[in-house]
Amino acid sequence: MTLREKYPEQIQKIFAKYPPERKQSAVMPLLHLAQLGKGFIDRHDMLEIAELCGITETDVAEIVGFYTLYHDKPEGKLRIQVCTDIACALRGADQFLAQLCERLGIQPGETTPDGLVTVEAVMCLAACNKAPMFQVQGPDGISYHENMTVEKALEFIETARKEVK
């Protein structure tokens, strides 16, 4: 199904935000839209977005490559992105990431064998007072999970395992 078939209203709303002659401005919100559900952006999405915005497929791929929240390959359904930057790291974020990965039997950057969860280290998420913390990029967008412990994180994953499948 094309994006136009799937999200006709949302696309209209996105374009209404920008001057009619500035269609390229819609490229980022359209990419966010395309990534919903499946968690990555494929070649068909890029072609369609290029057409909608009146730019080339290369222009779109450039945006996908530049910004870290866009992905061009499928990974786990939930991307658990742990902030390990300086302020969180001073409060144990590196150890949190290592222990969480150990309990899941994966290395940072890897996906659990069932394809549910990818755990990765990311840059500062503006939640330094609530470390350790992570954000989850999932089928419905992005959510924050703060003041975490490994046990709480595993509990979250178990609940998600039932819901996402």
Add this chain to the structure above:
Amino acid sequence: MAHLLLRHRDIPDISGLDVYRKNGGFSALEKAVTSMQPQEVIEVVKASGLRGRGGAGFPTGVKWGFVPNTIWPHYVVANADESEPGTFKDREIMEGNPFQFLEGIAIAAYAVQAQTAYIYLRGEFWQIAAWLDAKIAEMEQAGFLGDHLFGTNYSLRIYTHLGAGAYICGEETALLESIEGKRGQPRIRPPFPAVYGLYGKPTVVNNVETLTNVPLIIEKGADWYKSLGTVDSAGVKIFSLSGHVKKPGNYELPFGTTFRELIYNYGGGILDDRPLKAIMPAGASSALLPAEDKVLDTPMDYASVKALGADLGSASVIVINDSVSMDWILNKTIHFFKHESCGKCTPCRDGTYWMFHIIERIRHREEVEANTKLLYAVAKQMQNKCLCPLGEFSTMAVTTAIERFPQDFAE
């Protein structure tokens, strides 16, 4: 004193339109639009001494005054990219007291006669963007946004725009590129955004916290605002306190509060009661300050922190106790800037890459003395050679850690 920006801490449900209105909400916007000329609004903000809270500290009213009335249309953009490690204040404003922020945008837009304003949020603020969209819709419904505000000829619309994970988009020209649907890479300045901004049109870019001050200034006047804070730094500031403190969090305090008061009175002292080793007053892009009495008793305002050989920036104070070594700190800050360098300027793109490799060698205790000298030389050579401050920021911690904490880089 009651909070001026973090008002949700004193007034429950101020994020609801009715509660906000009952507490004086939108009276400043109404006053500006119905009884003041745009130029008068600019003059009041100039006279208040309000300076940009995103890090640069540039006088807000002066910035607005640069917008020429010979080129149209004008735009206002709220910078909600909040990505400096150690900074988490704009988020709390938008979550807790969204209408005061939105009212600030509307007043700024009226002052420069912009009919369209955008809020650029970092992509991670997905839920906040949806929350603000709902608040904007409520304002439209109630007649505080849209056509013919308060029965005048002035019309305004506000839209959110989500980024997608790039620290560089906090830099105002990279941010504008990003709204235009391009890679977030800084432009060569001049021309500055006030003349050549979004879509090549005059644009005011202000930080969230800056804009949230504006309704109070219009309502209570420039003199009242100037009576808060210090001569050089008027008003209140939200200090984001993080790292090795017992009570990390946002603290809204007058400029001029000392580091000691912030860390020990408000922050509850040092985590694990260990000795304090260093302070980063402006997040990861900060110079490192040693924990001396002179530093601790310095009032936190733009000029005083500058005199210490650092910057106040966005006032994200990261506290470091004696359990960590400076090579560990540098490993973290350099890794961040290496990841976030947009790649446009060679000194930053290659400099952060090489600094990262050298600090890794130091971390592994390989020829520490020679590698420290090399690291210092690379950092020094990057300074003043990039289009935007990111390259410069990446060197601040490096040079000051080596200069001020030599014992951590001894063989």
